[in-house]
Amino acid sequence: MLKVSNLSVSYGPIPALRDISLEIGEGDTLAVVGANGAGKSTLTLAIAGAVRPALGTIEIAGTDITGWLPEKVAFQNIALVPEGRHIFEGLTVEENLLLGMTARKESGSTASAFDEVYSMFPVLRERRTSQATRLSGGEQQQLAIARALLSKPRLLILDEPSLGLAPIMVDTVYTVLKKLKEIGVAMLLVEQNPARIGEIADHVIVLTGGSVALSGRPEILERQALEDAYFGTL
Numbered sequence: 001m002l003k004v005s006n007l008s009v010s011y012g013p014i015p016a017l018r019d020i021s022l023e024i025g026e027g028d029t030l031a032v033v034g035a036n037g038a039g040k041s042t043l044t045l046a047i048a049g050a051v052r053p054a055l056g057t058i059e060i061a062g063t064d065i066t067g068w069l070p071e072k073v074a075f076q077n078i079a080l081v082p083e084g085r086h087i088f089e090g091l092t093v094e095e096n097l098l099l100g101m102t103a104r105k106e107s108g109s110t111a112s113a114f115d116e117v118y119s120m121f122p123v124l125r126e127r128r129t130s131q132a133t134r135l136s137g138g139e140q141q142q143l144a145i146a147r148a149l150l151s152k153p154r155l156l157i158l159d160e161p162s163l164g165l166a167p168i169m170v171d172t173v174y175t176v177l178k179k180l181k182e183i184g185v186a187m188l189l190v191e192q193n194p195a196r197i198g199e200i201a202d203h204v205i206v207l208t209g210g211s212v213a214l215s216g217r218p219e220i221l222e223r224q225a226l227e228d229a230y231f232g233t234l
């Protein structure tokens with residue numbers, strides 16, 4: 001459903017991605033790993049339309065969306081949960097969620113859409129009238145994911161959803177991601193923890209210096225770790 005071909009992105013003179021090609025099948029989860037500065041966030045932003053590619057194409061279900069503005073990409077049912085969550089300060093939990101409804105094409109009541117996400121994230125129901133900034137980091141991450149889900153994405157892009165969260169919160173986030181996978185939502189997941197990748201990903205790519213260094217089943221990460229240990233490069 002997502003096909004990225006020969007994608008290159010630069011920030012002015014600085015190349016951030018070089019000649020990236022990847023595909024995500026209907027309902028599949030692709031994990032993206034790589035060191036700091038490898039280009040993982042840039043890849044998520046490029047697919048969501050927030051940065052413009054210099055070269056290459058991005059297609060969603062056969063439609064070429066290369067160079068589209070983020071609002072238009074969102075209407076193709078692609079939702080991004082960016083690194084750092086980006087909840088709206090000064091708004092309540094429920095007001096933040098309402099903003100997630102703007103890219104929703106499906107008709108039906110707001111109340112039933114909210115019920116659906118509140119049943120996934122009960123803590124958000126409890127805190128719905130609280131200022132979003134008063135939530136813990138883990139709760140804010142749940143809010144960011146819940147808001148993305150309200151647009152009914154076919155493809156959910158998550159940039160390090162477990163970064164900085166307590167282990168119990170990471171479990172909560174991954175329980176929801178697994179549920180989404182079960183109901184057929186495709187995901188592109190930037191994640192550094194091989195154990196988490198093993199739980200959910202169908203495929204993994206390793207980015208190094210803006211290029212795909214390795215690609216395959218999640219097990220390649222174990223093999224790579226062994227090789228790195230053997231050759232002393234870890």
Ligand code: ATP
Pocket residue numbers: 011014015016034035036037038039040041042043083
């Ligand atoms: P991290 O894990 O640290 O978030 P990353 O793998 O997500 O790293 P990117 O944030 O995509 O990497 O950065 C890729 C390259 O592009 C890096 O060299 C980074 O310094 C550069 N870069 C990222 N954003 C910008 C920007 N807005 N302006 C200029 N250069 C940028």
